[in-house]
Amino acid sequence: MAKTNATLIWNIANLLRGPYQPNQYGDVILPFTILRRLDAILAPTKDQVLAEYEKIQGLGVDPGIVLKNKFNLPFFNTSKYTFASLAANAEEVAANLIDYIEHFSPNIRDVFEGFSLPTLVMELEKKNRLYDIVKEFANVDLHPDVVSGHDMGYIFEELIRKFAESNNAQAGDHFTPREVIALMVDILFAEKDAELTKPGIIREIYDPAAGTGGMLSVAYDHLTKMNPNANPVLYGQEINARSYAMCKSDMIVKGQGVDNIYLGDTLTDDGFSGRHFDFLISNPPFGVSWNTQQAPVTAEHEERGHAGRFGPGLPRVSDGSLLFLMHLISKMRPVHGPNDKGSRLAIVLNGSPLFSGGAGSGESSIRQWIIENDLLDAVIALPTDMFYNTGISTYIWILDNSKPAERQGKVQLIDSSGMFGKMRKSLGSKRKELRDEDIQAVAQLYADFTNDSGTNGSPSISKTLANNEFGYSTIIVERPLQLRFEVTVDKIDEALAVKSVARLKESEQVAFRNALSSMTGQVWNDRAEFLPELKKALYVSGIKKPGAALMKTLWLTIGEPDPEAKICTNAKGQPEPDPSLRDSENVPLTQDIQGYFEREILPHVPDAWIDTEKTKIGYEIPFTRHFYRYAPPRPLDEIQRDLRVLVTEIQAMLAEVGA
Template sequence: MLEPRFIKAYEILKEKFGYFPFTYENAEKVLKVKYENVAEVLSKLVNAGYLEKKQDSKDKRKKIYRIVDKMEKINRLTKDKLISLLKQGADLIRTQVDYKVLLLFLFYKAISDIYLKTVEKLREEHKDLDDEDVYILANEEVLELYDIENNKLYTWNNVKNSPEEFINALNRIVELNRGKLEGLQELIRRTGLPSLFENENKYIVQQLIDLFSKVDLSSVDYDILGDAYEWILNYFAPTKAKEGEVYTPKEVNKLLAYIIEPKDGDIILDPACGSASMLIEQYKFNNNVVLVGQERNEVTGILAKLNIILHGITPSNAKIFIGDSLVNPKFESFLKELKRDKANKVVANPPWNQDGYTEDVLKNNPKHSEIYKYGFPNKNSADWAWIQLINYYTQEKAGIVIDTGALFRGGRERAIRKKFVDEDLIDAVILLPEKIFYNAQAPGIILVLNKNKSEERKGKILFINASNEYINHPEIRRLNKLSDENIEKIAKAYKKFKDVDGFCKVVDIEEIKKNDYNLNVSLYVSPIEEGEEIDLKEVYNELNKLHNEYLNKFEVVKSYLEEINKIG
């Protein structure tokens, strides 16, 4: 239920703009007198279906809002309603069906509905064209769901009633969209979807199909579709973390975006992109960027591709590669297509303490002598292999989420770390709170690399101890979470580059050298422990009372001793 204050804001906007489009700046002028956080108001109204948000056709950086009338809102599928539907789906599958089936169905239904809505629009615009020509145009605008060769349409509604047709349709869509959906067939195979239609779980799958068939996803904004997709990833993350799957919390991705600050035209790289959530958060910060990612796991890589499509990011603005970045950085070919050899910014949460990457393995990378020029780490942890790879492909700035041990371990890691410090590549080290990662209780850190340090930052490293910057996770009791206020405080401290007692400190590199290149944050700044407030008068009275009791007892004991002496 939307709070009354947001309903009031809706009424103010409706009275001012009617059903004409308006920008954030227009809304701010109208609402800022009564509402301190206009961005929050607009976000709430969009998510509740009271406002429609679209990209400005002339300036992609701007968002255009429009009032949704009440009758339209009644029939509109909001973010809350969609999440509610997905919760029903999650309850259906429980532990019996791979959760990725839910992701697959959301993607297929959404793309099918968007495709059919596009067909309707094209029919209105091109009344002289027959259905086949309209389908061909829709293929170009969305994805190829019309098979020209076989004159067949593969949308959800066309195949939902036939298990065999359903699987055939998905496989054919992969073939029709070569270059966009590689790996989708492997995802279908890994989820066991074909056999699910035949074994004891067929009723669950049919219920899932019936559930998704009830809704039309064509009118849902890409932002909401993308958030729904990530809701599924987030919902199952605690369970899948136990099986080794890694999912970076959304708020950590958001913090990285504030630190990295993607600018217009930037190329943003993530060489260990997982489901691409970190890259997508950079895109939300500034959608005039190009995203490049690589993921070693084939299934996770296709989940990343689907995630990007459902966020409405065009293929020209994003490219995901499958492969091991440490030994075979395939993304380099795309950088060359863009006439670049490095990305402007790099973000990543690579696997922590990954073993097996010995010198012999890393030498399989054709550019190993350039990338790993500071040295090869030991076989028990590839943390500093990842940091070197990221540093090599960074033109300006990088944000790396990594294990705290990378800051102080000795041996080969210390030798590599020393060179990073000596060459003034490290801009900041941010200690995160514990229990915010689904697969690790330990606190991680964000290591910020900066190749364009301002004069005030040169020869120095900022240490931020954000170990106390968290709230209790609202849904998972054993976890903590960064709030918007926590994120803002950390990001502001990074930008200001000033000392704050108990929170952050600017440290000269010479001091770090004296500490044997130890970058452990708590060595340089520790939170101020909040002492208990003491009432001196109350303490005095208590001590005085104890003192008087002592004197009374002393006199009693003294009298006993005197009596004993007399008897003796």
């Protein structure tokens, strides 16, 4: 029935043929559908609302408060018009319809502003299509007694889908593929099945980058299918006015709270500050710069620390997806004791958040905080070419701040990149889709929580790892500085070109040249012997106190690395490190650093040491490494055979050209 009604409404778009292209039909059909639905919802109390509104005029009271409370309405309309009366007056339909739109309560009017409906009305009137559209919608009965909120939700979702399909180039801007959301929701609810089937259960679901509301809708449908008596309460925020309008419209027709969808930038204007939710789900923009939000986000990080949303760290400005993840974590219900149920979270990210940034970077610090607090439950690799606007590798992260005992202290990695069906017709960059059996297989792998090693020669697709297996210590390995000093004409020119020397007075530069020239033809293999000679030469040339910084510039410029030279030492007699030989090593947290150093480094460079003050802890999720599949090279004789065939074919073609 719902799908039939959606088709019926979409067929009204045939009236737009000519002045509008098919990819523009949704611009008209979607706002008029929600407008007609609201008209039907308000119909039973229309006359009483108008009478009450007339009564309170001039009394200095807020009509919104009075009308909402008296008639138990989340929104209202104080225009005298309805769709029936609008359709009865073809001559004045444009002016009357705009009057009707403008008299909605503000919490609904912003939906029509997002659709730019007043402008659309005048455009339709100019193209002689407005009255026909209004008349056709007036004949569609969308009263709640005829079309339930559940069915209306399906109708609107179907219209959004049709709109996206007719506008392939922008499909990715409108919704995440439904089968990807279905997988996310399956895993999201997996650990809560028992409690979610209780009669009358109320659960709040939130998406901070809601788009047109697809993720919220699928989560709603999934929960109500599991439990028809469940009461999912949906919340979302969206920055794009048009997408916001579509999302809020969808929520309204589902019977959700009118004020549960917020228009604004999630990173700088949290529409649900201080709120927490049971389930959180999102596909935020990834690979997108957050430079325009940098100032307020950085201020929150520095001023509020962990009391704010971004305490663990800040990612590089070129990709803000981890900011959305931290925002989501801040919305999880706190767990203080065994009776607190906590929250579960599912988010789609690209590959960068898994490994970008070394130890001490913002990304690594964020991963460290998430994993050390045992929030990360699973990471699932999706097939490539799954999304409408990108073909890159994507991953679903599952977080849980109240893991069951068997999953505590562990993270499950699932490689479902090979589970898909090829689409018969591509949609943008989307060439693959998850089939029902693929979703069921991944959900079963998650439920089994196995650490398989592959069977019958097949590769492993699920691994469980302890939290500390994702951590490592980045150690700085130093080697001693050994310099040989030989003053040459080239070295003198090089020294005089150094900025600190070049900016000296001309007379001082001449003195430097004279001092260094007096030392040509001599070689020192010991800095301790070279420096007194250098000071003496400078003194004789008139430079009495060259200063430590200038002296260091000179000996570093003149010195050349030489393994036969004597090791340079500091005032305490300790070897000085050679920056050119400095190296770093990542040592897994599961290994002893000193043992690793003695086993892997000292046998090759016996004079090396670790600068322990520079050791940093890092975390990464090297997904590809854990599921690397070795492909042996082709046998040499097979390659040679193919080459001979190719050579023969080339010779034959050349012979034809010569003929």
